Amino acid sequence: MNTDNNKVHMDIAHLKLLFKKMLRIRRFEEKCAELYTQEKIRGFLHLYIGEEAVAVGVMQALSTNDAVFATYREHGHALARGLSMNKVMAEMFGKVTGSSRGRGGSMHIFDVEKRFYGGNAIVAGALPLAVGLALANKMQKKQDVVVCFFGEGAVAEGEFHESLNLAQLWQLPILFVCENNGYAMGTALAISESEQHIFRKAQSYGLKAQAVDGMNVVEVESAATQYCISIKNGDGPCLLECNTYRFRGHSMFDTQLYRESEEIEEWKSKGPIIKLRRWLEANGKLDPAELKTIEDQVEDEINQSVEFAQSSEVENVSDLCFGVYAESKN
């Protein structure tokens, strides 16, 4: 993607890239769901299916030195940020070759080289951290942006409030991305917020903020790009509210009593991947052969990652306490 006079130009190649990135996440997660039922992946597994446009769109706007904080629903973010799929899959398996040596599992994927700071399973727990990293950047006169993803459920936590105030007060280089999928577990937004427009809440702290269609990857990318430019420009923090939906349950345990299947189906028909695919197809830019090639490439990568994870070793029990402190036995 090129930006010119703060305007975003999308060409077909770029759109296809976005499509492939989203598809890669979708297929990866579908595989994870399968592996979960096979008990290869354990613990909690929170699928990002339906929300891929948010991670993919936002990550497009970032440079190598920008940093990312995410939630427990972060496989998509990790992949979009460029972590190796092998490492991510191995982490899901709890293997020593995983991105966190298997210690973290699906909720705690880290890759400091990619400036991917997890993977936080305390709702709103990463916001203050992201503020702090942005403060460090500012103090060190770095232009890098810190992006912090969180769900709309996190907005009710005191940490949201404290973090937005600090970020704006100190004019920090941070982009807050609210993934508004309408539910926090089984709690609909109307039950958790008196003001349901999250971007308006952010505006009340003085942040630049807007809501976008989180099912439209192009819209997400271009809004994130504008904001990152503004942030790097020193114009202070921003918040992007991405309206989206998760097609699956909150985690693999969720029986989804709290919503109607019609609602799910309706959102599915507006999904980010199908939307872009249809547009490309309708405009004659994606033929079945090419689609097949993409699907095959994605499938290959996923199969390889499963193979890699399966065949990897687990950490030795004798190294249980590795990494509790810096000096712990390596």
Next chain:
Amino acid sequence: MNTDNNKVHMDIAHLKLLFKKMLRIRRFEEKCAELYTQEKIRGFLHLYIGEEAVAVGVMQALSTNDAVFATYREHGHALARGLSMNKVMAEMFGKVTGSSRGRGGSMHIFDVEKRFYGGNAIVAGALPLAVGLALANKMQKKQDVVVCFFGEGAVAEGEFHESLNLAQLWQLPILFVCENNGYAMGTALAISESEQHIFRKAQSYGLKAQAVDGMNVVEVESAATQYCISIKNGDGPCLLECNTYRFRGHSMFDTQLYRESEEIEEWKSKGPIIKLRRWLEANGKLDPAELKTIEDQVEDEINQSVEFAQSSEVENVSDLCFGVYAESKN
């Protein structure tokens, strides 16, 4: 004070009552400062001097069954709410005749009969409690209002955010009163809030909110009265921002390096007591004799309270653990 068609009518007698109530707090606190230097009162002592119009104005709007939560700067609130001065003074002395049997001291004055729920020394710590009491009222279909006082410093805490959201979401009968005296200890509002109009912050949650001149007791009373009517009417929570100033340091330890004495002097000249006295005098409603009578009555009451506190007993050491649990030795 009478209210009629939601309009407040003030007559001279009422104004004099307000004047006396404020003066009573002022003189009480001046005495406390003196007693503190004599080491009769220990611990922290946070004087309310300069802010009397807020407590007095708001309390006027309340009925017997309404409940009050305050901060560590709450002697004024306690007196305005109608606690016996003897009990309050004895509490400052740590005597068993004090409102909290001396256990709490200046920061923890309680009187459940007066529905005065303290006295909380964790900044913003009382807000969730007040929300809970309002919830109990609502669940029990009581029309009573819960009033919660806090400083503008408390607004940055996550508890402010969580409490306002809950109150509005659940449409609770609660009046938040922000005593905006411009400083949290030595931290000026501009250093602590990106949005410095507290009432606007409240509006962003959907609360009815406004700012008033906290040095004008009439203005405070009438705004609080309107809000209490609205709340009792079932129209949801409100927030009243009272702009005021503390003439003394944060506590008796404060050397006040963070502000200029000119600023203090300027505010003093706009003080709530002098303002009302001048108005009464200018309109020929308060002659020196009457003023002297009021001053004398107040002084008498204070002297008696000191006498009472001095001559009271302290709790037996053997009763140290009284009141830790309900069944603890009485």
Next chain:
Amino acid sequence: MNDQSITYREALKTAISEAMRSDERVFLMGEDVGNYGGCYAVSKGLSDEFGADRVIDTPLSESGFVGAGIGAAMGGMRPIVEVMTVNFSLLALDQIVNNAATLRHMSGNQIGIPLVIRMATGAGKQLAAQHSHSLENWYAHVPGIKVLVPSTVADARYMLAMALADPDPVILFEHVMLYNESAAIPAPKDCPDMHQAVVRKSGNDISLITYGGSLSKTLEAAKELDSHGISAEVIDLRCLRPLDTHTLYQSVEKTHRVLVVDEGWRTGSLAAEICALIAEDCFWSLDAPPSRICSKEVPIPYPQHLERAATPQVAQVVEAAMKLLNREVPA
């Protein structure tokens, strides 16, 4: 009462609905207790019976809604507040410690907080370092609150009512590995008072003291010890604050040896308190050092083999007990 088996989860639900039916001041509040049915499905269906006004889904605001629970208790209600897990309760700890635990004393006994806070605790579900910890000992440290740990289905069934009848704040811990356990329920009169520790198996050679998720492991270890000819007494603390030292001391006076099994991290664990108490008060009865099996000092890791290695296991208990009795440990 019949003797059909029910699960720990169902026992809790029965207790909650019973309380709500019999006392209209009782209500349930917490994240996802209503529409979702509770993160561990304890309250599934309750909102159908009692409505959203008495089974209140709160926003993600632990400090706010726990504080609101305290305030509601001050206002005459009898709230049951669910915090999903003890890990998240840190966000509400200020409200619990600085308000719930202090208000009665600080107000000179004017204010009571008849509040019950339920939370899940413990490891075993591979939920890693932000979802698996056991901090019951922290709560047991705080004067002004009481701490209960139902470790059997029967206690899950009856302890809540006792907690609700208490005039002070009670924290109730539910170990995540217990929810699916099932058992038949005794008559209410057979459930000991909530303040009492209970001898779950009597024995003469060593006292194994435990609570919560470690009880079943400890009982299993006791069984194995039996097969080695060692008669272990197993005590379930049930109430971590106040501690029923009488029952503990009685056991130690009989067995002269004690091993505490506790899923908390070792340093500063509740097990340390038990060992310290026994060392202090039963010193002359002891024939061996008071000992403990706790979790390793590591944030609980995700993979199953490491999670197991981090937390107390049956084999460790057996081995430690045998060592204390100077028996050779079988390979």
Next chain:
Amino acid sequence: MNDQSITYREALKTAISEAMRSDERVFLMGEDVGNYGGCYAVSKGLSDEFGADRVIDTPLSESGFVGAGIGAAMGGMRPIVEVMTVNFSLLALDQIVNNAATLRHMSGNQIGIPLVIRMATGAGKQLAAQHSHSLENWYAHVPGIKVLVPSTVADARYMLAMALADPDPVILFEHVMLYNESAAIPAPKDCPDMHQAVVRKSGNDISLITYGGSLSKTLEAAKELDSHGISAEVIDLRCLRPLDTHTLYQSVEKTHRVLVVDEGWRTGSLAAEICALIAEDCFWSLDAPPSRICSKEVPIPYPQHLERAATPQVAQVVEAAMKLLNREVPA
């Protein structure tokens, strides 16, 4: 170094300014550390020297700014975060326990948090139940962090630099009654490593183990015991996590008796951990039960006589020590 006396407060300030001068990554952040000069006046004047960008006055947002300190440490800075008192630190506990303490392990050793958090602790100033508690033991329970307690002016002067040099998060507790204490400062090389416990007075009859605000009381008690012909050894723990058990055990092997003095509430106190450790590991050396003097289990009350009664005092230490030695306690 000269041997002029300075106060504990000045020692801390010197340590902070020295660190800030020598390493531009170091900064100080907290409520009122700048314009006000610190609630206990530790940082008075520092903002004049270093400016508001390195002596950052934060809003009242404990969770927010402690979390921001963690994030800043991740970002290459060396933050010193001041939380006014341990009582308020409950608001930041989630950040400390669930982030600072876990991130290194949870990320497979990728992330380090070289962060120092300073906080005041303890009673003695009649600040009542929301300002007077001691929760050092809670922090000492948590793997992933370290806990230091400078109880002398020299330690106040030198421990901060050691804490800042540590690659992991360190919590530093300053007892409120120490700020005005003064003493001459030794040369830096004479300050033992932060992980070491130190024998503050050697003796043969009993080991008195303590830390923080209780050290001076314990030393006073030891002096009084001397006058009764009892030679007490006084050990200052200094580092509550990890514990220097070696020094403790050495002392107990010599004296065979131990009394722990700890201002925390008794149940689940750090003193319990010390007693448990010693009971477990030095059992056969002990000639008397390991014992402890702690605070009474009550939210600290305001009046002076009750505050004193609630917290450990010299006379109690003397009496308990004499009892452990079977000496008659003088009336």
